[in-house]
Amino acid sequence: MSRDPYELLGVKKDATQKDIQSAFRKLAKKLHPDLNPGDKKAEERFKEISTAYELLSDEEKRGRFDRGEIDISGAEQQQRHYYRDYASAANAGNPYHNSAGFADFGDSDDIFSSFFSRRTRGGDFHAHGQDRHYSMEVDFLDAINGTKTQIRLPDGPALDLQIPPGTRDGQTLRLRGKGEPGIGGGRSGDALVEIRVRPHRFYVRDGDDIRYDLPITLREAVLGGKVRAPTPSGPVNLTLPPYSNTGKVLRLKGKGVPKKGGSAGDIYISLKIVLPDAADRQLTDFMTSWTAGGAQDPRKGMGE
Numbered sequence: 001m002s003r004d005p006y007e008l009l010g011v012k013k014d015a016t017q018k019d020i021q022s023a024f025r026k027l028a029k030k031l032h033p034d035l036n037p038g039d040k041k042a043e044e045r046f047k048e049i050s051t052a053y054e055l056l057s058d059e060e061k062r063g064r065f066d067r068g069e070i071d072i073s074g075a076e077q078q079q080r081h082y083y084r085d086y087a088s089a090a091n092a093g094n095p096y097h098n099s100a101g102f103a104d105f106g107d108s109d110d111i112f113s114s115f116f117s118r119r120t121r122g123g124d125f126h127a128h129g130q131d132r133h134y135s136m137e138v139d140f141l142d143a144i145n146g147t148k149t150q151i152r153l154p155d156g157p158a159l160d161l162q163i164p165p166g167t168r169d170g171q172t173l174r175l176r177g178k179g180e181p182g183i184g185g186g187r188s189g190d191a192l193v194e195i196r197v198r199p200h201r202f203y204v205r206d207g208d209d210i211r212y213d214l215p216i217t218l219r220e221a222v223l224g225g226k227v228r229a230p231t232p233s234g235p236v237n238l239t240l241p242p243y244s245n246t247g248k249v250l251r252l253k254g255k256g257v258p259k260k261g262g263s264a265g266d267i268y269i270s271l272k273i274v275l276p277d278a279a280d281r282q283l284t285d286f287m288t289s290w291t292a293g294g295a296q297d298p299r300k301g302m303g304e
Contacts, residue, residue, distance in 0.1 A: 005052030005065070005072050013066070017057065024053040034130070129180035129189035136161075136193060140200035143167040144210075144232045144257055151193055161193060165258040166208070169197040203232065208257040208265030215274040216240065218283075231255045231267055238269065246273045 006013050009023045027049050029035070036042035055061050055072055064070045136151050146165035150158045159175055167173075172194050179189025197205075202212045214229055224242035228235050231252065238250060248271045256265030276283070287293060 003072050005055050008049055008052040009056065011056075015056075017059075020053065020056045024049060024057075128186045129182040131189040132179040132191045134191060134193045135196060137196045137198055138163055138167070139198055140203060140205075141232050143169075143195065143197045144205075146258070153191075159191065163195070166260075167195055167197070169195065169205075171195050205257065206268075208259055209268060210256045210265065211268045211270070213272045214238075214269045215272050216244070218273055218275060221245070221271070221273045229269060240271070244271050246271060 006015070009020060009027065011019055011023050015023075028046065031042045031046040031049065033039075033043045033046060051072060055065055055074070061070065061074065065072065070076060132153075134151060134153070136149075138147070138149070142149075142163055144166065146167070147163045149161050149163060151161050152158045159178055161173065161175070163173070172192050175191040175193065177188045178191035181188050204211045210232065214227075216227060220227055220240055221244050222242065224240045224244060226237050227240055229238040229252075233255065236252065236255070238252070240250075250269045250271070252267040252269065254264050255267045258264045
């Protein structure tokens with residue numbers, strides 16, 4: 001292995017940390033053992049660039065290397081080692097043995113979030129299994145109220161899946177250890193299940209709130225009173241004020257989408273006056289004789 005980490009990563013000695021990280025990432029995507037199964041040369045090269053990256057990504061170690069105080073393995077430069085000693089030291093400094101070796105890469109960053117175990121011993125390569133990605137549809141009310149269901153994987157087994165109350169469309173649920181098996185004793189990956197919520201025939205979700213239109217009769221609109229109104233957790237009695245117009249919005253506090261901690265959003269109900277389907281002679285006669293009704297102009301001010 002080259003003793004120059006800059007040469008291994010293909011960067012200049014004045015490279016920034018961003019340059020070093022980009023160079024390592026580009027090489028790692030080509031050389032990672034999971035992408036080159038059985039290729040010993042690629043695996044060895046990957047270990048070399050990993051050692052170089054561990055050194056150069058640490059400002060203190062990089063400075064000591066640049067001043068000639070340590071070599072690429074982290075060994076003191078003034079100490080003279082035979083090749084077998086150097087190889088041992090290189091393994092000791094290899095990022096497979098160092099939990100800080102890939103701290104720069106977040107949970108959502110390409111292959112590194114699922115491949116690296118970083119807990120190997122004796123120079124053996126261990127890697128996490130890859131995650132498996134699935135999607136499934138659930139009913140609106142099951143997503144709001146929560147439910148238990150099963151997802152059947154392409155290779156046959158069915159997995160129990162808990163849909164938490166308040167699950168959102170597009171939310172991903174994680175089943176730990178249900179993904180691809182690890183390599184060399186590494187832990188298995190996870191099964192990631194993306195939830196698609198089917199639209200409801202009248203409920204509409206708005207963040208943690210729920211909105212819908214409630215049909216009411218002309219009599220209920222004029223006189224007010226109690227009406228039955230549906231909610232995801234069951235029907236409730238809703239009080240209508242007299243002379244409730246179409247478009248009036250009533251609020252049911254705490255009857256919406258469940259939140260963490262036990263609280264919930266609200267339900268907003270828009271009233272919608274619905275006339276009888278069939279003509280009603282009595283209603284027609286009343287409206288004909290209702291003088292005040294003929295004087296009302298609900299469109300006043302709207303212009304021509």
